[in-house]
Amino acid sequence: MTEAQPVLAVLHPGSMGAAVAACAAATGTQVLWCPAGRSAATMRRAAEAGLEPVSELGVLLERAAVVLSLCPPAAAEDVAREVAELRFTGVFVEGNAISPERSQRIADLVGRSARAVLDGSVIGSPPVGGKHTRLFLSGPPNAAALVTAMFASTAMSTPFLGEEIGQASALKVAYSTYQKASRVLAALSYGLAQHHGVDQALLDVASKRAGSYLVETDYIAKTASRAWRWAPEMDEAADTLREAGLPDEVLRAVAATLRRWTDAKDASELSVEGALEMLMPQPLDPHGEGISMPSA
Numbered sequence: 001m002t003e004a005q006p007v008l009a010v011l012h013p014g015s016m017g018a019a020v021a022a023c024a025a026a027t028g029t030q031v032l033w034c035p036a037g038r039s040a041a042t043m044r045r046a047a048e049a050g051l052e053p054v055s056e057l058g059v060l061l062e063r064a065a066v067v068l069s070l071c072p073p074a075a076a077e078d079v080a081r082e083v084a085e086l087r088f089t090g091v092f093v094e095g096n097a098i099s100p101e102r103s104q105r106i107a108d109l110v111g112r113s114a115r116a117v118l119d120g121s122v123i124g125s126p127p128v129g130g131k132h133t134r135l136f137l138s139g140p141p142n143a144a145a146l147v148t149a150m151f152a153s154t155a156m157s158t159p160f161l162g163e164e165i166g167q168a169s170a171l172k173v174a175y176s177t178y179q180k181a182s183r184v185l186a187a188l189s190y191g192l193a194q195h196h197g198v199d200q201a202l203l204d205v206a207s208k209r210a211g212s213y214l215v216e217t218d219y220i221a222k223t224a225s226r227a228w229r230w231a232p233e234m235d236e237a238a239d240t241l242r243e244a245g246l247p248d249e250v251l252r253a254v255a256a257t258l259r260r261w262t263d264a265k266d267a268s269e270l271s272v273e274g275a276l277e278m279l280m281p282q283p284l285d286p287h288g289e290g291i292s293m294p295s296a
Contacts, residue, residue, distance in 0.1 A: 005029055006065035008150055010051065011079055012038060017070035018045035019126035020135070023154040025050040034060045061088045066147060068093045070122070073232040080106040087113040091143045095120035095135065097233040099173060099240040100166030107139075107165045116143035119165045121172030127155035134159055138167035173233075173240045180230050181254045186213040187220040188257070191276045217272055224275035225268065227261035234258060 009032040010021040025031045033051045035043055046053065054060040061067065067088060069079050076096040083092060092110045094103055094117065107117040117139060124133035135151070137144045138161040148158040161167040193202035206214035213219065223230070234255035238248040260279050264270055 006146060006150070007032060007063055009033065009054075009060050009064035009067045011067060011069050011083075012071050013042060013046050013049065013051060014070065015045065016122060016126050017068075018042075018049040018051070019128050020068070020070065020122065020133070020156055021046075021051055022049035023127055023156040024150045026154055027150060027152060029150045032060050032064055057082060058086050061086050061090075064088075064090055066091045066093065066150065068095055068120070068147075070095045072229055073097050073236055077102065077106060077109075080110050083114075084109045084112060089113055089115055091116045091118065091146060093118045093120045093137070093147060094169075095122055097121065097172050097176060097236060098169055099236045099243070100169045101239070101243060102236065103166050103169040116140045117165065118143050118147065119168040120147075121168040123172060123175055131155065132157065136161055136168045136171055138162050139165055170240065173237045176230075176233050177237045177241070177251060180234060181251060182213050183219060183223045184254050184257050186216070187223055187275070187279075189214055190217055190220060190272075191279060194276065220272045221264075221267075221270040221275045223258075224261040224264040224270055224278065225266055227258040228265040231255045231258035231262070 005028060007030045008021070008024050010017050011034070013021055013033055021031045021033070031049075031051050032054050033046050034055070034057045035046065035053045036055065036057065054063065061083065067083060067090060069076065069092070071079050073096050076094065076098050080092070080094065088110065092114045094106050103119045107119065111117045119138045121136045122133060123136065125131045127133040132155045135156055135158045137147060137158055141160065141163065144158070144160050148160075151158055161171065190199060190202065193199040203215055203217070206212040234251050238251035238255065241248040241251060257279065261275065264275065264278060
């Protein structure tokens with residue numbers, strides 16, 4: 001008689017989480033999620049990914065051998081606290097874009113009852129449409145091997161970095177420090193050039209350099225629509241730089257810039273011009289209050 005395949009639970013399947021979960025489901029792994037309090041969009045993504053709904057978090061944690069937390073960085077500790085309070089006994093994978101210090105706090109919290117805690121970081125686009133993504137792992141090797149088996153031969157690979165909690169988070173933060181900050185700087189550069197009527201000349205100059213983000217003007221609106229997630233990531237990156245004794249002011253400014261795009265959350269129809277307009281200071285009405293500016 002063959003041994004039953006371990007069950008995976010995903011908290012909470014956004015666009016990345018649903019795509020990652022679908023990879024595991026494709027291997028025959030049973031993948032659970034809890035729809036309580038989730039949006040209609042999340043429910044639709046979960047259904048499309050083949051996830052099995054479980055009405056209560058406690059029941060989900062009893063059934064799952066592995067729990068993968070993929071949520072906005074600001075919610076990572078709250079999600080972990082819920083799991084810890086219900087005394088989850090399996091393998092908990094902290095897969096969010098958070099600092100190594102926060103990852104260690106979560107490991108200490110959940111590790112009071114869990115069999116093992118893994119530090120994880122997802123780098124890449126959601127693994128759909130032929131795209132391949134990596135879930136980097138650090139922590140107990142046996143627990144990492146269990147997670148790796150769930151994604152075998154899929155578009156999600158699981159490189160193992162080492163046994164130290166925080167290594168996977170450090171890699172994510174180091175990569176995001178450049179990748180996301182560069183996108184913001186590219187948007188500001190283009191906006192400045194456009195203001196002075198030299199945007200086409202800027203694109204011509206940038207096109208002479210291979211791989212320059214400056215030529216990808218369509219990504220300005222995409223950056224704006226993702227800013228609600230990216231701003232907390234830049235805060236985490238700034239905290240990590242500070243802990244390492246490195247200057248954090250640049251990333252604090254990047255996070256502040258991203259917050260100007262908060263209202264553009266998941267806005268698929270936002271134009272480049274609309275995104276740049278949202279970066280401008282809001283005019284004040286006679287009472288000194290900001291007047292809302294159009295975003296598209």
